[in-house]
Amino acid sequence: MKYGLIADIHGNLEALQVVLAELRDEGIDQYICLGDVVGYGADPNECLELVKGLEPVIIAGNHDWASVGKTDISYFNPSAREAVLWTRNQLTKENMDYLRNLRLTEEFKNFVVVHSTLVSPQTWGYILTISDAKASFAHQTRQLCFIGHSHQPVIVMEDGDGNCEALPGFSLELPQGHRYIVNIGSVGQPRDGDPRAAFALYDTPSKQVEVKRVEYDIKLAQDKIIRAGLPRNLALRLEYGR
Numbered sequence: 001m002k003y004g005l006i007a008d009i010h011g012n013l014e015a016l017q018v019v020l021a022e023l024r025d026e027g028i029d030q031y032i033c034l035g036d037v038v039g040y041g042a043d044p045n046e047c048l049e050l051v052k053g054l055e056p057v058i059i060a061g062n063h064d065w066a067s068v069g070k071t072d073i074s075y076f077n078p079s080a081r082e083a084v085l086w087t088r089n090q091l092t093k094e095n096m097d098y099l100r101n102l103r104l105t106e107e108f109k110n111f112v113v114v115h116s117t118l119v120s121p122q123t124w125g126y127i128l129t130i131s132d133a134k135a136s137f138a139h140q141t142r143q144l145c146f147i148g149h150s151h152q153p154v155i156v157m158e159d160g161d162g163n164c165e166a167l168p169g170f171s172l173e174l175p176q177g178h179r180y181i182v183n184i185g186s187v188g189q190p191r192d193g194d195p196r197a198a199f200a201l202y203d204t205p206s207k208q209v210e211v212k213r214v215e216y217d218i219k220l221a222q223d224k225i226i227r228a229g230l231p232r233n234l235a236l237r238l239e240y241g242r
């Protein structure tokens with residue numbers, strides 16, 4: 001089985017189109033979307049239509065639920081809050097229902113997916129440190145956990161004795177007896193200093209996991225954000241990947 005994983009698209013149609021073209025060439029058997037299809041970018045409905053067309057296993061992100069009034073936005077920064085309210089006005093009734101009905105986690109044979117962390121997924125905590133990772137591993141019964149949310153790709157390993165470390169690089173072959181948290185990065189708003197769109201592949205026969213990057217038309221995505229009247233910093237940050 002070959003899985004194609006995407007997360008944190010955030011209404012960036014230009015990035016999503018390029019990522020999906022890459023995944024088509026990979027011959028994906030099952031698509032998985034780790035949430036935040038909307039919020040920040042100018043094309044929330046268009047992105048949702050493309051994602052729905054993949055017939056994915058999909059879970060909720062905080063922006064998805066915020067956009068349908070299902071999560072508190074008082075802790076969002078001002079730009080994020082403005083984008084959520086803008087998105088709420090754009091979404092079709094059908095897409096609002098779709099987002100409202102998303103679940104928080106899904107389990108597979110040897111992996112689980114969650115947008116934020118397995119520690120209380122509905123409160124949208126981040127895994128940014130080794131101690132955050134350890135807390136999530138304590139709830140992880142499968143070998144692998146794929147996450148999004150921070151927009152920063154990273155692979156964290158737990159060696160079976162409770163020792164955790166962030167691994168260098170973005171690909172691995174899964175050895176027995178180790179567990180992993182894989183943050184697959186963001187399609188539509190990367191924040192690791194690399195502005196290219198991120199996505200991931202998981203091939204079960206070869207036990208290979210890989211986070212990949214691809215360039216897209218950042219200028220066009222920026223122009224649309226500005227023309228939509230969304231905060232300008234949401235356009236600017238795309239070219240820095242911050």
Ligand code: ZN
Nearest residue numbers: 008036061149
């Ligand atoms: Zn996000």
